[in-house]
Amino acid sequence: MDRKNYDNSLLRQSLRLEEYVNIVYRNVLPQVNKIPVKEIWDAQKIFITGCGDSWLAGIAAKPAFESITKKETYAIRAIEFSRILNNKNLGYSPNTPLVILISFSGTASRVIEGAKRAVEHGANTIAITANPDSPLAKTCHHCIDVGLPKDGEYQPGLITYNASMLTLFMIALRIGRVRNSITPLEYESMHKELLDYTSRCQKEVEGYAERAFEIAQKWKDLKAEDFIGDYADFATAYFGSAKVIECFGGYTTYDDSEDWCHINYFLLEPEKIGRVVTVNKTTPSFGRVLETIDAVKILKSPCMIVTDANKSEFPEDMEVFTVPSAKYFWMHPFMQHIPFDLVAGYIGELKGVKSFRQDDPKYNTDICNNRLKSGTEIKII
Amino acid sequence: MAYMETIKLHTDYQGMHDVTGEVQDVVKKSGIEEGICVINCNHTTAGIIITSFWDKRGHVDFQEELDKLIPMRYDYLHDFDTPTDAAGHIKSAICGTGMTLIVHEGKAMLGSSQGVLFCEFDGPRDRKFFVKVIAD
Amino acid sequence: MVYIKEFRLTTGRDSLQKITAEINETVKESKITNGTVIVETAHSTAGILKVTSFGEEVLEDIVKEMRRIVPARINYIHQDSPENAAGHIKSSLFGSSLSLIVKDGRLLCEGKQEICFADYDGPRERTYSVCVMGE
Numbered sequence: 001m002d003r004k005n006y007d008n009s010l011l012r013q014s015l016r017l018e019e020y021v022n023i024v025y026r027n028v029l030p031q032v033n034k035i036p037v038k039e040i041w042d043a044q045k046i047f048i049t050g051c052g053d054s055w056l057a058g059i060a061a062k063p064a065f066e067s068i069t070k071k072e073t074y075a076i077r078a079i080e081f082s083r084i085l086n087n088k089n090l091g092y093s094p095n096t097p098l099v100i101l102i103s104f105s106g107t108a109s110r111v112i113e114g115a116k117r118a119v120e121h122g123a124n125t126i127a128i129t130a131n132p133d134s135p136l137a138k139t140c141h142h143c144i145d146v147g148l149p150k151d152g153e154y155q156p157g158l159i160t161y162n163a164s165m166l167t168l169f170m171i172a173l174r175i176g177r178v179r180n181s182i183t184p185l186e187y188e189s190m191h192k193e194l195l196d197y198t199s200r201c202q203k204e205v206e207g208y209a210e211r212a213f214e215i216a217q218k219w220k221d222l223k224a225e226d227f228i229g230d231y232a233d234f235a236t237a238y239f240g241s242a243k244v245i246e247c248f249g250g251y252t253t254y255d256d257s258e259d260w261c262h263i264n265y266f267l268l269e270p271e272k273i274g275r276v277v278t279v280n281k282t283t284p285s286f287g288r289v290l291e292t293i294d295a296v297k298i299l300k301s302p303c304m305i306v307t308d309a310n311k312s313e314f315p316e317d318m319e320v321f322t323v324p325s326a327k328y329f330w331m332h333p334f335m336q337h338i339p340f341d342l343v344a345g346y347i348g349e350l351k352g353v354k355s356f357r358q359d360d361p362k363y364n365t366d367i368c369n370n371r372l373k374s375g376t377e378i379k380i381i
Numbered sequence: 382m383a384y385m386e387t388i389k390l391h392t393d394y395q396g397m398h399d400v401t402g403e404v405q406d407v408v409k410k411s412g413i414e415e416g417i418c419v420i421n422c423n424h425t426t427a428g429i430i431i432t433s434f435w436d437k438r439g440h441v442d443f444q445e446e447l448d449k450l451i452p453m454r455y456d457y458l459h460d461f462d463t464p465t466d467a468a469g470h471i472k473s474a475i476c477g478t479g480m481t482l483i484v485h486e487g488k489a490m491l492g493s494s495q496g497v498l499f500c501e502f503d504g505p506r507d508r509k510f511f512v513k514v515i516a517d
Numbered sequence: 518m519v520y521i522k523e524f525r526l527t528t529g530r531d532s533l534q535k536i537t538a539e540i541n542e543t544v545k546e547s548k549i550t551n552g553t554v555i556v557e558t559a560h561s562t563a564g565i566l567k568v569t570s571f572g573e574e575v576l577e578d579i580v581k582e583m584r585r586i587v588p589a590r591i592n593y594i595h596q597d598s599p600e601n602a603a604g605h606i607k608s609s610l611f612g613s614s615l616s617l618i619v620k621d622g623r624l625l626c627e628g629k630q631e632i633c634f635a636d637y638d639g640p641r642e643r644t645y646s647v648c649v650m651g652e
Binding site: 448452453454456457464465 | 588589592599
Binding site for chain 1: 394453455462463465466474503504505506
């Protein structure tokens with residue numbers, strides 16, 4: 001089987017990731033540096049919200065925010081932020097909390113609703129978007145345009161996920177710099193590492209593609225993919241799970257290592273479920289993840305591990321993707337989603353399923369396509 | 382005899398709000414001709430002062446001079462809130478959060494240029510202060 | 518004759534690092550016995566200072582006093598960071614270069630006087646240059 005015949009969007013996006021990361025970096029840097037010092041000092045808490053991959057970018061960046069800014073940070077779902085979160089969290093002190101809202105189109109209804117609510121109650125708001133003229137951008141106090149080229153290939157989301165995460169990292173670094181919670185030396189080193197780490201990983205992508213294609217051939221007829229990851233790695237697990245659905249409409253689930261042992265462990269026919277584990281040397285629960293992997297082995301599930309740890313840490317018959325280590329642990333989610341993205345892309349091609357089920361006309365009606373934008377407008381609470 | 386009212390206001394960032402009218406209204410409503418009027422707010426980053434109310438730019442000067450004296454630096458030991466808040470605590474302590482005026486012939490005694498100003502050292506915020514009029 | 522040498526150093530937060538020995542060494546290497554020395558740093562948030570050092574506490578006094586005169590306020594127009602904004606001002610006010618005299622092969626830097634590299638926005642990797650001119 002020739003891998004070249006199974007080209008797919010996620011592979012094409014992965015191969016251009018470094019180029020796009022550099023574009024976003026250059027565009028975003030002058031914009032984050034304009035976030036006023038007083039407002040940064042005023043923010044006693046940080047909320048990050050968005051839908052789908054945008055929210056996941058928030059989960060992925062939460063460890064970065066907590067580590068760099070030393071401020072309480074919440075990655076909160078758009079529906080919870082816009083309709084459920086208690087008002088007492090908003091505007092109890094000037095410019096607090098700092099709310100970062102992510103939507104590339106800038107038209108996601110729940111995100112705009114959240115922005116309106118935050119503004120109304122006196123919180124500070126920053127939009128991360130690719131559309132500075134969008135309703136979201138216009139609602140928020142500040143707008144960061146990621147500056148992605150208009151003609152790029154962005155579906156299913158991969159580059160956009162990295163663009164959101166990179167922008168969030170850069171906001172965290174700006175806050176850390178202004179609040180002096182990291183030293184100028186650390187600030188410079190972290191900035192440099194963002195681009196260096198991307199570059200180190202980019203060199204590996206061709207190799208990952210080779211192995212991902214082999215795994216895709218073995219895994220294409222499995223019943224489901226089940227993802228495991230803790231804290232920062234949880235975002236990678238969740239993101240992989242989303243790619244299963246987006247690329248080939250597969251059944252999938254995700255959990256952290258602890259709850260996996262309590263719940264997903266019991267799934268039927270484990271030998272027909274692919275388990276994907278993301279874990280790093282710096283993951284505080286590294287030992288617990290190893291125990292989880294032992295359980296996966298007993299269940300005889302096919303298993304793929306994405307890690308910066310040595311292959312010898314894991315059982316021999318598992319597919320271990322050893323990826324470059326980042327100098328700072330919080331950077332790992334930035335690149336570690338790539339190996340499985342490629343597997344998902346190839347499975348989609350091998351199965352002959354188009355992403356977002358575009359192979360089936362019933363998924364392409366107006367009703368389906370409006371689902372992202374609709375939703376009864378309610379009075380801001 | 383005594384009479385008290387709570388006055389609410391929404392302040393601007395570093396705002397100076399002339400509340401002379403509100404204070405005189407309370408004195409009038411109390412019906413008290415001779416006595417004292419106590420004004421106080423229970424915020425720690427706001428103050429109540431008497432100064433000339435004529436020139437609004439003078440109020441900017443007031444805040445700027447105070448800011449030079451008590452800069453919004455980030456390295457105060459006070460670590461609970463923000464630099465604005467930390468400096469605000471000191472400004473509030475220096476300016477005071479209230480005062481007592483003499484009520485004579487049904488009015489709080491103030492000079493023709495004197496105004497009672499509510500000073501916001503943080504903001505924007507919802508604030509309130511209390512006015513109590515006590516008869517002789 | 519002109520002799521120029523560049524030095525690198527890693528600073529700390531609010532650090533005053535003594536560099537008198539490096540300057541003396543450069544003067545010696547230059548073989549210039551009578552002339553002037555210029556010590557300069559090209560960074561915008563660092564400086565070169567001549568201080569009288571009766572001990573480390575005195576250096577601390579200087580740092581504290583500089584912070585009092587130029588506080589790290591959050592409301593400078595320059596919005597990089599409070600330390601950086603204050604650093605630019607300190608660098609301008611307190612100077613980023615120094616001229617000294619070499620006489621009979623010796624730097625005229627009396628008793629307790631020390632030349633210090635001041636970093637107002639550290640820790641960072643910094644450089645400064647020493648230029649000896651004369652004969």
